[in-house]
Amino acid sequence: MIKNFLILFFFFSSFLFLSGCDFEANAMRLPLSLEIQEDNICVYTNNKRSFLNESNEDAWYLIYANRSDNSKEKKFEQKFMLNERAFPFKKENCILIPIGKIDINKPYGFSLDSGKHFYERACILRKGDGYEVKKVTSTENCDE
Incomplete structure (x- = not known):
């Protein structure tokens, strides 16, 4: 046995x-929500049960964006303390990543870690005078 x-x-x-x-x-x-707000990428969880340690004043969360190609180059990273800034559960309190920090038409992995891991692979594309978010599965291009 x-x-x-x-x-x-x-x-x-x-x-x-x-x-x-x-x-x-x-x-x-877990899925991560991405939207364009002016010249920023608005990142939020759209999930009320996103944080494991809400009662801990010293709790923090980390948001970052890495290129999804073989370089895995980190383009943006920021750490937030929960007692200094509300957790981005909804669009109204999203984290804003300046589009200038991201290469246009390249796939990125956007992550938010809070004890739980939220992730979305997406490309930021030019659309007319603005931008759009396109979710992708490819690590190499935005053509899917």
Whole structure:
């Protein structure tokens, strides 16, 4: 009985290791909302149950944007203390990322970590006189 359990455990562990544990990482990601507000990207969770430590005055959350291509170049990162700024549950209190910090027409991974991980891969595209957010799955281009 124990031998069968160990064999099953070994095969399951090997599967997760060989797959890069991507299954587990993606299962723990929650969607992140992105919208354009003037010349900024408005980032918020649209989820009231976004923060694990709301009662902790020293709690913080981190927002960042990385290029999704092989460079993984970090273009924006900012840490906020919960006692200094409200958590971005909704559009009205979103975090504004200046569009000038992001390369246009390149896929980015936008992340917000608060003990829970919110993520969205998107491109910022020019549209007429303004910009638009296009959600993508590709790490290399915005053409999907």
